[in-house]
Amino acid sequence: MSFTPPAARLTVRSVPVFRGRIGSDARSGHYAVPRRYRLHLSAADPDGLRIAVTHSLLGLERACPVTFLPAVPDCPDGGHSALRPLYDASAHHYTGPAVAPVLSDDWSGRIVSTHGPDIARDLARRFGGGRTALYPCGAESEIDAVERMCAQGIERAAQRAGTAGTGDEERAAALDTLLHTLGVLDQGLRVQPYLIGDQITAADVELWVALVQLDTVHRHHLDASAVQRIAGHPALWAHARRLAAHPAFGAHLDLDGIARRHHARCQGLEAAGAAVQILDWAAHIAPAP
Template sequence: MSVTPLAPVPTTQPTPAFRGRIGRDARSGHYAVPRRYRLHLSTACPDGLRIAVVHSLLGLAEACPVTFLDAVPDCPDGGHSALRPLYEASAHRYTGAAAGPVLSDDWSGRIVSTHAPDITRDLARHFGGGRAALYPCGAESETEAVERLCADGIERAAQNAGSAGGDPAALDKLLETLGALERWLAGRAYLIRDQITAADVELWCTLVQLDTVHRHHLDASAVQRIADHPELWAYARRLAAHPAFGAHLDLDGIARRHHARCRGLEAAGSAVQILDWAAHTAHVVERR
């Protein structure tokens, strides 16, 4: 895949509270041992959804157990009280939010990482066992380009387009990004290879957020223009029907999380659903 239509764009991500890595041997401190590590996440959270999908694609239910968190954090600072003991055990007098997702070490009772991209890469690299090549050799730059494109060209552009008063330039950027993806996906089942990769997980989760969260703050005309990308939304629909994707799509949780966090005004686009996500995942067996 040429990354020309998915050119790298600058982006800034919140600094993770913890960013340890799972290594290859005992000298790394955190080395790969089945059932040593545990995930704590909510699939209503975009990062939690990404990790959950990767976890299922890799078949890691036994090797790395998951503790699911409620869609809406129960602490005023946006953290989860269930995670507070882990944070306090991992950092002396920790005062920040005990937020998910978290990869913890059951041996030490401490946090390894709260950085979602590192978590998914380490799970795939050290526990994948060849089941799914989510990060194919030689595709690193393409995967990273897709991550940046989703963060800036879709996520941030949609947020800015739906802000108070709207931002026409942001909507133009969003539509330009979706148009480039529409042209790229024509005749392709997946984004950068002939199989599902981490790039597909990234794009699919971003499209879920676009339709279930961001469209609520866009006018109906903008949402109709977003929906007018049949290849892109057919791609999202196909992945939603895959058990590793659809089984984790908590539509009620996403809605509750959005309403608990959002203080923006709802726009006419709320009534223009792009995909009937529930219908496309109805046959998927819930695995939680």
């Protein structure tokens, strides 16, 4: 399946403070050694949820332990106090918020990366072994395209479509971008079970997290008509529902945490779309084994 991302160029993801990479040998500095690294994640945060699902799909519970953080950061600047020692050890006189996600090096007590996409790729490439091929050879450009579509055509477009105080034309244009993106993805899922090929890849993880955010966060600021049009992509939402039933996805879906994080951060006005839930996510989450 081939993807052409919409024309939008803005992204909703923040610029990472640290962007080290795990390499394949000692010359990289951070080379791949089981149990050397640790993840610090909040599953209520979209980046944290992406990495948590990726980590579970790869079966890396022993190779790379995870410390899960509260849904709502406990510092006034939006950071986590539990991460402050890592930030202080990794950057001299660091004054910004100690935010997640974080991949840390237990050997040095310092941060390797705070860049979600890099962390997910390094986990898959350096520790994935013969497990699920989330980044199949030859599919990198398609996965990159899906990432851009989700960040710009879904997350950013939905945010702009629901922003109070902007003009009607700007909100309408953002909604058109959102619906166009959903339509492209829905069309692809009508002819094959996953976005790329016949197995779960990183593209499906990206899309699933974007749809979770769309239904649990962004729709609260859209009108009911817009939400009904968003819901009118049956293949897309069937895909989201099917993945929610997969233990690697559903086990990390903290609906209460997402709601608390949203209410703690949100400064927008609630609209009629808040009452039009697209999926009953809790009903489709796989029970714990």
